[in-house]
């Protein structure tokens with residue numbers, strides 16, 4: 001199992017770090033997993049979980065760089081999962097998209113200048129709710145323990161629960 005989870009949310013002058021960590025980090029991690037875990041190169045197969053966000057499925061006005069990074073993670077993961085060779089590799093590639101979740105990334109992000117106290121941000125938080133970490137772990141475990149979900153994008157929000165995004169397309173079953 002490889003989980004590409006590390007992420008940052010920097011929209012200011014350090015925005016390039018957001019792309020480096022959230023996009024390049026996930027691509028590097030996925031490529032390493034392919035190299036060492038694929039049955040076609042002596043590995044035993046397995047699962048790669050790339051952590052995106054609901055911000056990878058919908059625009060959010062106050063964090064465009066973060067949104068770009070998470071759309072990248074979703075598009076990248078789904079594309080890798082569609083590779084016709086994936087069946088022989090014994091690997092599956094899935095994406096976890098939590099909504100706002102009670103971690104230091106959220107609390108530090110909300111303290112940022114221009115976001116703190118913004119009425120539209122407050123409304124978004126109220127309408128979507130804030131996940132507990134434990135609830136996101138529930139979604140993560142479902143994603144991990146379901147064999148037949150290569151290319152799956154799991155959304156976890158307090159408001160709407162745990163579910164797959166869009167119509168679950170079964171590509172290249174193991």
Ligand SMILES: NC(=O)C1=CN([C@@H]2O[C@H](COP(=O)(O)OP(=O)(O)OC[C@H]3O[C@@H](n4cnc5c(N)ncnc54)[C@H](O)[C@@H]3O)[C@@H](O)[C@H]2O)C=CC1
Nearest residue numbers: 005006007008021051052053098099100101103104105106
């Ligand atoms: N908290 C939230 O509202 C949401 C978070 N996410 C995503 O969940 C993932 C985990 O984030 P959280 O636990 O919320 O934040 P967090 O800030 O608590 O954890 C992020 C972790 O990434 C690590 N990290 C950052 N840059 C790194 C680097 N260059 N190399 C290695 N590790 C690095 C940090 O050390 C930290 O342990 C991230 O990808 C984030 O974008 C997705 C949706 C909602």
Ligand SMILES: CCCCCC(=O)/C=C/C=C\C/C=C\C/C=C\CCCC(=O)O
Nearest residue numbers: 053054055057058099100106109110165
């Ligand atoms: C400082 C903020 C840090 C935010 C971290 C993060 O990733 C949070 C994202 C949260 C929400 C994005 C906004 C709206 C999402 C709403 C709906 C998406 C629904 C997608 C679906 O139903 O398939």
